[in-house]
Amino acid sequence: MPWKGGTLRQFFRNSGHLIRLAAVLIAGLCVFLLIRTALIPKAFGKYGHYSPGALDVIRQRPVSYAGQDTCVMCHDGEAKERASGRHAHVACEACHGPQAAHANADDPSAHKPRLPDVANLCRRCHEKDAAKPAHFPQVVTAEHSGGAACNSCHQPHNPHL
Amino acid sequence: MAIPGVEGFMYPNEVELQWGLLIVLYPYITGLVAGAFILASLERVFKVEAVRPTYRLALLTALAFLLVAPLPLQLHLGHPERSMEMYLTPHTSSAMAMFGFVYLWYLTVVLLLEIWLEYRADIVHMARTSTGLKGLIYKALTLGSMNVSPASRVIDDKVGYAVTVIGIPSAFLLHGYVGFIFGSVKANPWWSTPLMPIVFLFSAMVSGIAGVMVLYMAVMKAKKMPIDMRCVDTIAKYLFYTFVIDFSLEMLDLVHRTYEADESFRSLNFMVHTRLWGSQVILQIFLCTLVPLALLASTQLFRIGEAKRRAMYLITGLLVLVGIFAMRWNVVIGGQLFSKSFLGYTSFKVQFAAREGLLTAIALMILPFAIFVALVKLLPPWPETTEAPGD
Numbered sequence: 001m002p003w004k005g006g007t008l009r010q011f012f013r014n015s016g017h018l019i020r021l022a023a024v025l026i027a028g029l030c031v032f033l034l035i036r037t038a039l040i041p042k043a044f045g046k047y048g049h050y051s052p053g054a055l056d057v058i059r060q061r062p063v064s065y066a067g068q069d070t071c072v073m074c075h076d077g078e079a080k081e082r083a084s085g086r087h088a089h090v091a092c093e094a095c096h097g098p099q100a101a102h103a104n105a106d107d108p109s110a111h112k113p114r115l116p117d118v119a120n121l122c123r124r125c126h127e128k129d130a131a132k133p134a135h136f137p138q139v140v141t142a143e144h145s146g147g148a149a150c151n152s153c154h155q156p157h158n159p160h161l
Numbered sequence: 162m163a164i165p166g167v168e169g170f171m172y173p174n175e176v177e178l179q180w181g182l183l184i185v186l187y188p189y190i191t192g193l194v195a196g197a198f199i200l201a202s203l204e205r206v207f208k209v210e211a212v213r214p215t216y217r218l219a220l221l222t223a224l225a226f227l228l229v230a231p232l233p234l235q236l237h238l239g240h241p242e243r244s245m246e247m248y249l250t251p252h253t254s255s256a257m258a259m260f261g262f263v264y265l266w267y268l269t270v271v272l273l274l275e276i277w278l279e280y281r282a283d284i285v286h287m288a289r290t291s292t293g294l295k296g297l298i299y300k301a302l303t304l305g306s307m308n309v310s311p312a313s314r315v316i317d318d319k320v321g322y323a324v325t326v327i328g329i330p331s332a333f334l335l336h337g338y339v340g341f342i343f344g345s346v347k348a349n350p351w352w353s354t355p356l357m358p359i360v361f362l363f364s365a366m367v368s369g370i371a372g373v374m375v376l377y378m379a380v381m382k383a384k385k386m387p388i389d390m391r392c393v394d395t396i397a398k399y400l401f402y403t404f405v406i407d408f409s410l411e412m413l414d415l416v417h418r419t420y421e422a423d424e425s426f427r428s429l430n431f432m433v434h435t436r437l438w439g440s441q442v443i444l445q446i447f448l449c450t451l452v453p454l455a456l457l458a459s460t461q462l463f464r465i466g467e468a469k470r471r472a473m474y475l476i477t478g479l480l481v482l483v484g485i486f487a488m489r490w491n492v493v494i495g496g497q498l499f500s501k502s503f504l505g506y507t508s509f510k511v512q513f514a515a516r517e518g519l520l521t522a523i524a525l526m527i528l529p530f531a532i533f534v535a536l537v538k539l540l541p542p543w544p545e546t547t548e549a550p551g552d
Contacts, residue, residue: 040250128164131173
Protein backbone atom coordinates (compact mmCIF):
# COMPACT_ATOMS: atom_id res chain seq x y z
CA MET A 1 0.00 0.00 0.00
CA PRO A 2 1.39 3.40 -0.89
CA TRP A 3 0.33 4.99 2.38
CA LYS A 4 1.75 2.26 4.58
CA GLY A 5 3.74 3.82 7.37
CA GLY A 6 2.60 7.28 6.33
CA THR A 7 -0.49 9.14 7.21
CA LEU A 8 -3.62 9.61 5.23
CA ARG A 9 -2.53 13.20 4.74
CA GLN A 10 0.61 12.08 3.01
CA PHE A 11 -1.45 9.91 0.74
CA PHE A 12 -3.58 12.83 -0.27
CA ARG A 13 -0.52 14.98 -0.84
CA ASN A 14 0.97 12.34 -3.11
CA SER A 15 -2.14 11.92 -5.16
CA GLY A 16 -2.77 15.66 -5.39
CA HIS A 17 -2.14 15.67 -9.14
CA LEU A 18 -4.85 13.04 -9.59
CA ILE A 19 -7.28 15.14 -7.62
CA ARG A 20 -6.42 18.06 -9.89
CA LEU A 21 -6.99 15.85 -12.90
CA ALA A 22 -10.36 14.78 -11.56
CA ALA A 23 -11.20 18.44 -11.03
CA VAL A 24 -10.27 19.22 -14.63
CA LEU A 25 -12.45 16.37 -15.88
CA ILE A 26 -15.36 17.42 -13.70
CA ALA A 27 -14.95 21.03 -14.83
CA GLY A 28 -14.96 19.83 -18.45
CA LEU A 29 -18.11 17.86 -17.79
CA CYS A 30 -19.80 20.88 -16.21
CA VAL A 31 -18.86 23.10 -19.15
CA PHE A 32 -20.27 20.46 -21.48
CA LEU A 33 -23.52 20.26 -19.53
CA LEU A 34 -23.82 24.05 -19.57
CA ILE A 35 -23.24 24.21 -23.31
CA ARG A 36 -25.68 21.37 -23.73
CA THR A 37 -28.52 23.09 -21.90
CA ALA A 38 -27.80 26.28 -23.83
CA LEU A 39 -27.80 24.56 -27.22
CA ILE A 40 -30.64 22.07 -26.99
CA PRO A 41 -33.90 23.59 -28.24
CA LYS A 42 -36.48 24.00 -25.47
CA ALA A 43 -39.15 21.57 -26.62
CA PHE A 44 -36.76 18.88 -27.82
CA GLY A 45 -38.29 15.42 -27.58
CA LYS A 46 -41.89 16.64 -27.25
CA TYR A 47 -43.08 14.57 -30.21
CA GLY A 48 -40.10 12.26 -30.62
CA HIS A 49 -36.37 12.43 -31.01
CA TYR A 50 -36.31 15.80 -32.71
CA SER A 51 -37.00 19.45 -32.09
CA PRO A 52 -40.57 20.55 -32.90
CA GLY A 53 -39.24 24.03 -33.62
CA ALA A 54 -37.46 22.59 -36.63
CA LEU A 55 -40.84 22.24 -38.34
CA ASP A 56 -41.34 26.01 -38.27
CA VAL A 57 -37.82 26.60 -39.49
CA ILE A 58 -38.41 24.27 -42.40
CA ARG A 59 -41.75 25.89 -43.14
CA GLN A 60 -40.05 29.26 -43.46
CA ARG A 61 -37.76 28.09 -46.22
CA PRO A 62 -38.69 29.37 -49.68
CA VAL A 63 -40.78 27.00 -51.76
CA SER A 64 -38.94 25.99 -54.91
CA TYR A 65 -41.64 23.99 -56.72
CA ALA A 66 -44.75 25.74 -58.00
CA GLY A 67 -46.77 22.65 -58.91
CA GLN A 68 -48.11 21.96 -62.37
CA ASP A 69 -51.50 23.52 -61.77
CA THR A 70 -49.68 26.84 -61.78
CA CYS A 71 -47.77 26.11 -65.00
CA VAL A 72 -50.94 25.11 -66.77
CA MET A 73 -52.52 28.53 -66.14
CA CYS A 74 -50.12 30.20 -68.54
CA HIS A 75 -48.73 27.40 -70.73
CA ASP A 76 -51.96 26.15 -72.16
CA GLY A 77 -50.39 24.78 -75.35
CA GLU A 78 -47.82 22.55 -73.65
CA ALA A 79 -50.44 21.40 -71.16
CA LYS A 80 -52.84 20.31 -73.90
CA GLU A 81 -50.10 18.60 -75.81
CA ARG A 82 -48.89 16.72 -72.76
CA ALA A 83 -52.41 15.69 -71.74
CA SER A 84 -52.89 13.89 -75.05
CA GLY A 85 -49.78 11.68 -74.75
CA ARG A 86 -48.28 9.19 -72.38
CA HIS A 87 -46.34 11.86 -70.49
CA ALA A 88 -49.73 13.04 -69.23
CA HIS A 89 -48.85 12.05 -65.69
CA VAL A 90 -45.29 13.31 -65.72
CA ALA A 91 -45.29 16.64 -63.90
CA CYS A 92 -43.88 19.68 -65.71
CA GLU A 93 -41.25 20.24 -63.04
CA ALA A 94 -40.10 16.61 -63.18
CA CYS A 95 -38.47 17.60 -66.45
CA HIS A 96 -38.07 21.35 -66.06
CA GLY A 97 -36.86 21.34 -62.49
CA PRO A 98 -38.14 23.57 -59.67
CA GLN A 99 -39.62 26.69 -61.26
CA ALA A 100 -41.40 28.56 -58.46
CA ALA A 101 -39.14 31.56 -58.99
CA HIS A 102 -40.33 31.67 -62.61
CA ALA A 103 -43.98 30.82 -62.11
CA ASN A 104 -44.63 33.16 -59.16
CA ALA A 105 -42.68 36.08 -60.57
CA ASP A 106 -44.44 39.31 -61.48
CA ASP A 107 -42.80 39.05 -64.86
CA PRO A 108 -42.13 35.42 -65.65
CA SER A 109 -40.22 36.25 -68.83
CA ALA A 110 -37.64 37.98 -66.66
CA HIS A 111 -36.96 34.64 -64.96
CA LYS A 112 -37.03 32.50 -68.05
CA PRO A 113 -36.10 28.90 -67.15
CA ARG A 114 -33.22 27.16 -68.91
CA LEU A 115 -34.52 24.41 -71.16
CA PRO A 116 -33.71 20.85 -70.00
CA ASP A 117 -30.58 19.10 -71.24
CA VAL A 118 -32.28 16.47 -73.40
CA ALA A 119 -29.16 14.30 -73.68
CA ASN A 120 -29.44 13.37 -70.00
CA LEU A 121 -33.08 14.11 -69.25
CA CYS A 122 -34.77 11.26 -71.10
CA ARG A 123 -32.35 8.50 -70.18
CA ARG A 124 -32.76 9.34 -66.52
CA CYS A 125 -36.19 7.74 -66.74
CA HIS A 126 -36.01 5.58 -69.86
CA GLU A 127 -32.61 3.88 -69.71
CA LYS A 128 -33.02 0.13 -69.88
CA ASP A 129 -32.73 -1.44 -66.44
CA ALA A 130 -33.77 -4.97 -65.61
CA ALA A 131 -35.01 -3.73 -62.24
CA LYS A 132 -37.73 -1.55 -63.80
CA PRO A 133 -41.23 -2.98 -64.33
CA ALA A 134 -41.34 -4.72 -67.72
CA HIS A 135 -44.29 -2.62 -68.95
CA PHE A 136 -42.44 0.66 -68.49
CA PRO A 137 -41.16 1.96 -71.87
CA GLN A 138 -37.38 1.67 -71.79
CA VAL A 139 -34.63 1.55 -74.39
CA VAL A 140 -30.89 1.07 -74.49
CA THR A 141 -30.38 4.70 -75.44
CA ALA A 142 -27.00 4.31 -77.10
CA GLU A 143 -28.37 1.69 -79.49
CA HIS A 144 -31.82 3.22 -79.82
CA SER A 145 -30.98 6.74 -80.91
CA GLY A 146 -27.47 6.24 -82.18
CA GLY A 147 -26.39 9.44 -80.49
CA ALA A 148 -29.11 11.65 -82.01
CA ALA A 149 -31.02 13.90 -79.57
CA CYS A 150 -34.20 12.24 -78.37
CA ASN A 151 -36.30 15.26 -79.30
CA SER A 152 -35.17 15.10 -82.93
CA CYS A 153 -37.73 12.27 -83.29
CA HIS A 154 -39.89 12.42 -80.16
CA GLN A 155 -41.84 15.43 -78.97
CA PRO A 156 -40.94 15.81 -75.26
CA HIS A 157 -44.48 16.82 -74.31
CA ASN A 158 -46.13 14.07 -76.29
CA PRO A 159 -43.44 11.49 -76.98
CA HIS A 160 -45.35 9.20 -79.30
CA LEU A 161 -44.08 9.62 -82.83
CA MET B 162 -25.48 -4.16 -70.11
CA ALA B 163 -27.49 -0.99 -70.25
CA ILE B 164 -26.02 0.65 -67.15
CA PRO B 165 -22.24 0.61 -67.26
CA GLY B 166 -20.72 -1.73 -64.68
CA VAL B 167 -23.98 -3.48 -63.87
CA GLU B 168 -24.54 -7.12 -64.63
CA GLY B 169 -27.86 -8.91 -64.25
CA PHE B 170 -30.60 -7.60 -62.01
CA MET B 171 -29.79 -4.75 -59.66
CA TYR B 172 -32.33 -2.76 -57.68
CA PRO B 173 -32.04 0.91 -58.65
CA ASN B 174 -30.72 1.94 -55.23
CA GLU B 175 -27.97 -0.66 -55.34
CA VAL B 176 -26.31 0.46 -58.55
CA GLU B 177 -24.18 3.11 -56.90
CA LEU B 178 -22.25 2.27 -53.73
CA GLN B 179 -23.11 4.41 -50.73
CA TRP B 180 -20.06 3.48 -48.70
CA GLY B 181 -16.80 4.07 -50.52
CA LEU B 182 -13.10 4.29 -49.86
CA LEU B 183 -13.37 6.41 -46.72
CA ILE B 184 -15.61 3.88 -45.03
CA VAL B 185 -12.93 1.31 -45.81
CA LEU B 186 -10.38 3.56 -44.18
CA TYR B 187 -12.39 4.10 -41.03
CA PRO B 188 -12.32 0.54 -39.64
CA TYR B 189 -8.73 0.30 -40.80
CA ILE B 190 -7.72 3.31 -38.70
CA THR B 191 -9.71 2.37 -35.60
CA GLY B 192 -8.24 -1.11 -35.96
CA LEU B 193 -4.72 0.28 -35.82
CA VAL B 194 -5.67 2.22 -32.69
CA ALA B 195 -7.13 -0.78 -30.90
CA GLY B 196 -4.26 -3.03 -31.97
CA ALA B 197 -1.54 -0.61 -30.92
CA PHE B 198 -3.18 -0.12 -27.57
CA ILE B 199 -3.50 -3.83 -26.94
CA LEU B 200 0.20 -4.23 -27.72
CA ALA B 201 0.96 -1.50 -25.18
CA SER B 202 -1.15 -3.24 -22.57
CA LEU B 203 0.83 -6.45 -23.06
CA GLU B 204 3.71 -4.76 -21.32
CA ARG B 205 1.60 -3.05 -18.72
CA VAL B 206 -0.87 -5.67 -17.62
CA PHE B 207 0.66 -8.92 -18.74
CA LYS B 208 4.17 -7.82 -17.80
CA VAL B 209 5.79 -8.82 -21.07
CA GLU B 210 9.01 -6.93 -20.32
CA ALA B 211 10.54 -7.58 -23.72
CA VAL B 212 8.16 -5.24 -25.54
CA ARG B 213 8.91 -2.37 -23.14
CA PRO B 214 10.83 -0.35 -25.82
CA THR B 215 7.64 -0.05 -27.84
CA TYR B 216 5.34 0.80 -24.96
CA ARG B 217 5.34 4.58 -25.31
CA LEU B 218 5.60 4.32 -29.07
CA ALA B 219 2.46 2.19 -29.17
CA LEU B 220 0.55 4.64 -26.98
CA LEU B 221 1.50 7.62 -29.15
CA THR B 222 0.67 5.67 -32.33
CA ALA B 223 -2.74 4.81 -30.91
CA LEU B 224 -3.38 8.46 -30.03
CA ALA B 225 -2.23 9.76 -33.42
CA PHE B 226 -4.54 7.40 -35.27
CA LEU B 227 -7.42 7.86 -32.85
CA LEU B 228 -7.39 11.62 -33.47
CA VAL B 229 -7.78 10.94 -37.20
CA ALA B 230 -10.37 8.15 -36.85
CA PRO B 231 -13.51 10.35 -37.00
CA LEU B 232 -12.32 12.32 -40.04
CA PRO B 233 -13.28 9.76 -42.71
CA LEU B 234 -16.77 9.67 -41.23
CA GLN B 235 -17.00 13.46 -41.13
CA LEU B 236 -15.91 13.69 -44.75
CA HIS B 237 -18.29 10.96 -45.81
CA LEU B 238 -21.32 12.43 -44.06
CA GLY B 239 -20.63 16.10 -44.56
CA HIS B 240 -21.85 18.79 -42.13
CA PRO B 241 -19.23 18.09 -39.47
CA GLU B 242 -20.82 20.72 -37.22
CA ARG B 243 -23.85 18.50 -36.83
CA SER B 244 -21.83 15.58 -35.54
CA MET B 245 -21.71 17.25 -32.12
CA GLU B 246 -25.42 16.65 -31.84
CA MET B 247 -24.77 13.03 -31.05
CA TYR B 248 -23.38 14.24 -27.73
CA LEU B 249 -26.04 16.88 -27.16
CA THR B 250 -29.05 14.70 -27.83
CA PRO B 251 -27.81 11.12 -27.66
CA HIS B 252 -29.83 8.52 -29.49
CA THR B 253 -29.53 5.48 -27.33
CA SER B 254 -31.09 2.94 -29.65
CA SER B 255 -28.69 3.59 -32.54
CA ALA B 256 -25.35 1.84 -32.45
CA MET B 257 -23.89 4.35 -34.89
CA ALA B 258 -24.97 7.29 -32.75
CA MET B 259 -23.40 5.72 -29.68
CA PHE B 260 -20.02 5.69 -31.39
CA GLY B 261 -19.41 9.21 -30.12
CA PHE B 262 -19.45 7.98 -26.57
CA VAL B 263 -17.32 4.94 -27.24
CA TYR B 264 -14.84 7.26 -28.92
CA LEU B 265 -14.85 9.90 -26.18
CA TRP B 266 -14.51 7.33 -23.46
CA TYR B 267 -11.60 5.71 -25.19
CA LEU B 268 -9.88 9.00 -25.98
CA THR B 269 -10.13 10.70 -22.60
CA VAL B 270 -10.59 8.08 -19.96
CA VAL B 271 -8.26 5.51 -21.45
CA LEU B 272 -5.67 6.84 -23.85
CA LEU B 273 -5.01 10.42 -22.71
CA LEU B 274 -5.10 9.38 -19.07
CA GLU B 275 -2.69 6.52 -19.57
CA ILE B 276 -0.29 8.64 -21.59
CA TRP B 277 -0.42 11.41 -19.01
CA LEU B 278 0.30 9.06 -16.14
CA GLU B 279 3.11 7.39 -18.05
CA TYR B 280 4.74 10.69 -19.00
CA ARG B 281 4.07 12.67 -15.85
CA ALA B 282 7.60 12.50 -14.52
CA ASP B 283 8.98 13.60 -17.90
CA ILE B 284 6.43 16.39 -18.16
CA VAL B 285 7.38 17.73 -14.76
CA HIS B 286 11.04 17.48 -15.64
CA MET B 287 10.52 19.33 -18.93
CA ALA B 288 8.31 21.94 -17.26
CA ARG B 289 11.23 22.67 -14.94
CA THR B 290 13.88 22.83 -17.65
CA SER B 291 12.23 24.37 -20.71
CA THR B 292 11.22 27.98 -21.14
CA GLY B 293 9.00 30.09 -23.34
CA LEU B 294 5.94 28.64 -25.03
CA LYS B 295 7.24 25.11 -24.64
CA GLY B 296 7.65 25.57 -20.94
CA LEU B 297 4.16 26.98 -20.73
CA ILE B 298 2.69 23.96 -22.51
CA TYR B 299 4.47 21.57 -20.17
CA LYS B 300 3.45 23.64 -17.15
CA ALA B 301 -0.16 23.41 -18.26
CA LEU B 302 0.25 19.66 -18.72
CA THR B 303 1.48 19.24 -15.15
CA LEU B 304 -1.83 20.73 -13.98
CA GLY B 305 0.26 22.67 -11.48
CA SER B 306 1.48 19.68 -9.55
CA MET B 307 5.23 19.14 -9.59
CA ASN B 308 5.07 16.24 -7.19
CA VAL B 309 6.98 13.30 -8.65
CA SER B 310 8.06 11.79 -5.37
CA PRO B 311 8.48 8.01 -5.43
CA ALA B 312 5.32 7.64 -3.39
CA SER B 313 3.31 9.63 -5.94
CA ARG B 314 4.80 7.60 -8.80
CA VAL B 315 3.75 4.41 -7.02
CA ILE B 316 0.21 5.75 -6.97
CA ASP B 317 0.50 6.72 -10.65
CA ASP B 318 1.64 3.23 -11.46
CA LYS B 319 -1.32 1.68 -9.67
CA VAL B 320 -3.81 4.02 -11.32
CA GLY B 321 -2.14 3.49 -14.71
CA TYR B 322 -2.48 -0.23 -14.25
CA ALA B 323 -6.16 0.15 -13.46
CA VAL B 324 -6.63 2.38 -16.50
CA THR B 325 -5.01 -0.23 -18.73
CA VAL B 326 -7.16 -2.95 -17.26
CA ILE B 327 -10.21 -0.85 -18.11
CA GLY B 328 -8.55 0.03 -21.41
CA ILE B 329 -8.37 -3.49 -22.78
CA PRO B 330 -12.13 -4.09 -22.77
CA SER B 331 -12.51 -0.52 -24.03
CA ALA B 332 -10.23 -1.23 -26.97
CA PHE B 333 -12.26 -4.37 -27.59
CA LEU B 334 -15.40 -2.27 -27.41
CA LEU B 335 -14.01 0.36 -29.79
CA HIS B 336 -13.21 -2.08 -32.50
CA GLY B 337 -15.73 -4.77 -31.69
CA TYR B 338 -18.23 -1.97 -32.13
CA VAL B 339 -17.10 -1.35 -35.71
CA GLY B 340 -17.55 -5.03 -36.49
CA PHE B 341 -20.89 -4.94 -34.74
CA ILE B 342 -22.11 -2.19 -37.06
CA PHE B 343 -21.47 -4.41 -40.06
CA GLY B 344 -22.42 -7.68 -38.37
CA SER B 345 -25.84 -6.34 -37.40
CA VAL B 346 -26.98 -5.34 -40.90
CA LYS B 347 -29.34 -8.26 -41.15
CA ALA B 348 -30.39 -7.59 -44.74
CA ASN B 349 -26.83 -8.10 -45.94
CA PRO B 350 -25.65 -11.72 -45.86
CA TRP B 351 -22.04 -10.73 -46.59
CA TRP B 352 -21.94 -8.78 -43.30
CA SER B 353 -24.59 -10.25 -41.09
CA THR B 354 -22.76 -12.69 -38.83
CA PRO B 355 -22.11 -12.58 -35.10
CA LEU B 356 -18.51 -13.50 -35.87
CA MET B 357 -17.99 -10.09 -37.44
CA PRO B 358 -17.05 -8.16 -34.25
CA ILE B 359 -14.59 -10.89 -33.26
CA VAL B 360 -13.03 -11.08 -36.71
CA PHE B 361 -12.70 -7.30 -36.75
CA LEU B 362 -11.15 -7.34 -33.32
CA PHE B 363 -8.49 -9.88 -34.12
CA SER B 364 -7.68 -8.31 -37.45
CA ALA B 365 -7.39 -5.02 -35.58
CA MET B 366 -4.87 -6.55 -33.20
CA VAL B 367 -2.96 -8.00 -36.12
CA SER B 368 -2.76 -4.69 -37.96
CA GLY B 369 -1.96 -2.67 -34.83
CA ILE B 370 0.82 -5.00 -33.75
CA ALA B 371 2.28 -5.09 -37.25
CA GLY B 372 1.98 -1.31 -37.50
CA VAL B 373 3.84 -0.65 -34.26
CA MET B 374 6.49 -3.23 -35.17
CA VAL B 375 7.17 -1.58 -38.53
CA LEU B 376 7.05 1.88 -37.01
CA TYR B 377 9.47 0.89 -34.27
CA MET B 378 11.98 -0.47 -36.77
CA ALA B 379 11.59 2.57 -39.01
CA VAL B 380 11.98 5.04 -36.15
CA MET B 381 15.05 3.25 -34.82
CA LYS B 382 16.54 3.34 -38.28
CA ALA B 383 15.76 7.04 -38.67
CA LYS B 384 17.18 7.84 -35.23
CA LYS B 385 20.21 5.62 -35.94
CA MET B 386 19.49 3.70 -32.77
CA PRO B 387 19.95 -0.06 -32.42
CA ILE B 388 16.88 -2.21 -32.90
CA ASP B 389 16.20 -4.29 -29.83
CA MET B 390 15.90 -7.77 -31.36
CA ARG B 391 14.47 -9.36 -28.24
CA CYS B 392 11.64 -6.84 -28.42
CA VAL B 393 10.98 -7.31 -32.14
CA ASP B 394 11.16 -11.09 -31.79
CA THR B 395 8.56 -10.99 -29.03
CA ILE B 396 6.27 -8.71 -31.01
CA ALA B 397 6.61 -11.00 -34.02
CA LYS B 398 5.69 -13.95 -31.84
CA TYR B 399 2.53 -12.25 -30.64
CA LEU B 400 1.78 -11.13 -34.18
CA PHE B 401 2.04 -14.75 -35.26
CA TYR B 402 -0.34 -15.98 -32.55
CA THR B 403 -2.99 -13.33 -33.12
CA PHE B 404 -2.69 -13.74 -36.86
CA VAL B 405 -3.26 -17.48 -36.58
CA ILE B 406 -6.39 -16.85 -34.51
CA ASP B 407 -7.57 -14.16 -36.91
CA PHE B 408 -7.05 -16.33 -39.95
CA SER B 409 -8.73 -19.32 -38.31
CA LEU B 410 -11.76 -17.20 -37.49
CA GLU B 411 -12.02 -15.92 -41.03
CA MET B 412 -11.67 -19.42 -42.40
CA LEU B 413 -14.26 -20.66 -39.90
CA ASP B 414 -16.62 -18.05 -41.26
CA LEU B 415 -15.85 -19.15 -44.81
CA VAL B 416 -16.26 -22.86 -44.10
CA HIS B 417 -19.46 -22.18 -42.23
CA ARG B 418 -20.90 -20.19 -45.12
CA THR B 419 -19.89 -22.81 -47.62
CA TYR B 420 -21.31 -25.66 -45.59
CA GLU B 421 -24.50 -23.86 -44.68
CA ALA B 422 -24.88 -22.72 -48.32
CA ASP B 423 -28.00 -20.66 -47.68
CA GLU B 424 -29.88 -18.80 -50.41
CA SER B 425 -27.20 -16.12 -50.67
CA PHE B 426 -24.32 -18.51 -51.15
CA ARG B 427 -24.42 -18.96 -54.91
CA SER B 428 -24.36 -15.23 -55.43
CA LEU B 429 -21.60 -14.52 -52.89
CA ASN B 430 -19.55 -17.43 -54.18
CA PHE B 431 -19.78 -16.04 -57.69
CA MET B 432 -18.75 -12.62 -56.43
CA VAL B 433 -15.67 -14.00 -54.66
CA HIS B 434 -14.68 -15.80 -57.83
CA THR B 435 -15.10 -12.76 -60.06
CA ARG B 436 -15.13 -9.23 -58.67
CA LEU B 437 -13.34 -10.00 -55.42
CA TRP B 438 -10.96 -12.61 -56.79
CA GLY B 439 -8.01 -10.23 -57.00
CA SER B 440 -8.53 -8.29 -53.79
CA GLN B 441 -9.72 -11.15 -51.60
CA VAL B 442 -8.26 -14.44 -52.76
CA ILE B 443 -5.00 -13.31 -54.35
CA LEU B 444 -4.18 -10.25 -52.27
CA GLN B 445 -5.81 -10.75 -48.89
CA ILE B 446 -5.68 -14.49 -48.40
CA PHE B 447 -2.71 -15.60 -50.43
CA LEU B 448 -0.21 -12.76 -50.60
CA CYS B 449 -1.01 -10.97 -47.35
CA THR B 450 -2.02 -13.82 -45.07
CA LEU B 451 -0.43 -17.09 -46.11
CA VAL B 452 2.90 -15.56 -47.11
CA PRO B 453 3.36 -13.56 -43.87
CA LEU B 454 2.16 -16.52 -41.83
CA ALA B 455 4.75 -18.72 -43.52
CA LEU B 456 7.45 -16.11 -42.89
CA LEU B 457 6.48 -15.75 -39.25
CA ALA B 458 6.25 -19.50 -38.78
CA SER B 459 9.73 -19.98 -40.19
CA THR B 460 11.16 -17.38 -37.80
CA GLN B 461 9.57 -19.37 -35.00
CA LEU B 462 10.78 -22.75 -36.26
CA PHE B 463 14.23 -22.12 -37.68
CA ARG B 464 17.33 -20.35 -36.51
CA ILE B 465 17.66 -17.35 -38.78
CA GLY B 466 20.31 -14.64 -38.62
CA GLU B 467 19.44 -11.25 -37.17
CA ALA B 468 19.67 -9.20 -40.34
CA LYS B 469 17.57 -11.72 -42.26
CA ARG B 470 15.04 -11.85 -39.46
CA ARG B 471 14.73 -8.08 -39.47
CA ALA B 472 14.09 -8.08 -43.19
CA MET B 473 11.51 -10.84 -42.80
CA TYR B 474 9.71 -8.95 -40.06
CA LEU B 475 9.67 -5.83 -42.15
CA ILE B 476 8.22 -7.61 -45.18
CA THR B 477 5.72 -9.42 -42.97
CA GLY B 478 4.64 -6.22 -41.28
CA LEU B 479 4.12 -4.36 -44.53
CA LEU B 480 2.26 -7.26 -46.13
CA VAL B 481 0.03 -7.56 -43.08
CA LEU B 482 -0.78 -3.86 -43.19
CA VAL B 483 -1.76 -4.15 -46.85
CA GLY B 484 -3.67 -7.38 -46.17
CA ILE B 485 -5.79 -5.97 -43.36
CA PHE B 486 -6.59 -3.00 -45.57
CA ALA B 487 -7.65 -5.45 -48.28
CA MET B 488 -9.79 -7.25 -45.71
CA ARG B 489 -11.61 -4.00 -44.82
CA TRP B 490 -12.02 -3.30 -48.51
CA ASN B 491 -13.49 -6.72 -49.20
CA VAL B 492 -15.92 -6.43 -46.31
CA VAL B 493 -17.09 -2.87 -46.97
CA ILE B 494 -17.03 -2.80 -50.77
CA GLY B 495 -17.77 -6.50 -51.26
CA GLY B 496 -20.92 -6.17 -49.21
CA GLN B 497 -22.31 -3.65 -51.68
CA LEU B 498 -21.35 -5.24 -54.99
CA PHE B 499 -24.10 -7.84 -55.15
CA SER B 500 -27.85 -7.30 -55.39
CA LYS B 501 -30.01 -8.27 -52.42
CA SER B 502 -32.04 -10.15 -55.02
CA PHE B 503 -28.91 -12.30 -55.52
CA LEU B 504 -29.40 -11.89 -59.28
CA GLY B 505 -26.95 -9.16 -60.20
CA TYR B 506 -23.71 -7.35 -59.49
CA THR B 507 -22.53 -3.80 -59.71
CA SER B 508 -19.01 -2.41 -59.70
CA PHE B 509 -17.08 0.25 -57.83
CA LYS B 510 -14.59 2.76 -59.13
CA VAL B 511 -12.57 4.92 -56.77
CA GLN B 512 -12.59 8.57 -57.73
CA PHE B 513 -9.33 10.43 -57.57
CA ALA B 514 -9.65 14.07 -56.57
CA ALA B 515 -13.03 13.96 -54.85
CA ARG B 516 -14.22 14.46 -51.31
CA GLU B 517 -14.27 10.69 -50.84
CA GLY B 518 -11.59 9.99 -53.41
CA LEU B 519 -8.16 8.45 -53.41
CA LEU B 520 -6.39 11.75 -52.78
CA THR B 521 -8.39 12.35 -49.60
CA ALA B 522 -7.69 8.81 -48.43
CA ILE B 523 -3.98 9.26 -48.96
CA ALA B 524 -4.04 12.55 -47.06
CA LEU B 525 -5.94 10.87 -44.24
CA MET B 526 -3.32 8.15 -44.03
CA ILE B 527 -0.46 10.67 -43.94
CA LEU B 528 -2.09 12.83 -41.28
CA PRO B 529 -1.64 10.35 -38.38
CA PHE B 530 2.08 10.22 -39.11
CA ALA B 531 2.30 14.01 -39.00
CA ILE B 532 0.47 13.97 -35.68
CA PHE B 533 2.77 11.20 -34.53
CA VAL B 534 5.86 13.27 -35.31
CA ALA B 535 4.39 16.22 -33.42
CA LEU B 536 3.56 13.99 -30.45
CA VAL B 537 7.06 12.55 -30.42
CA LYS B 538 8.44 16.09 -30.34
CA LEU B 539 6.19 16.95 -27.43
CA LEU B 540 6.54 13.69 -25.52
CA PRO B 541 9.75 11.98 -26.60
CA PRO B 542 9.53 8.25 -25.98
CA TRP B 543 13.26 7.59 -26.21
CA PRO B 544 15.24 8.44 -23.07
CA GLU B 545 14.93 5.02 -21.53
CA THR B 546 16.04 3.26 -24.71
CA THR B 547 19.12 5.45 -25.18
CA GLU B 548 20.21 4.95 -21.59
CA ALA B 549 19.89 1.23 -21.73
CA PRO B 550 20.03 -0.04 -25.29
CA GLY B 551 18.90 -3.61 -25.48
CA ASP B 552 17.32 -3.16 -22.05
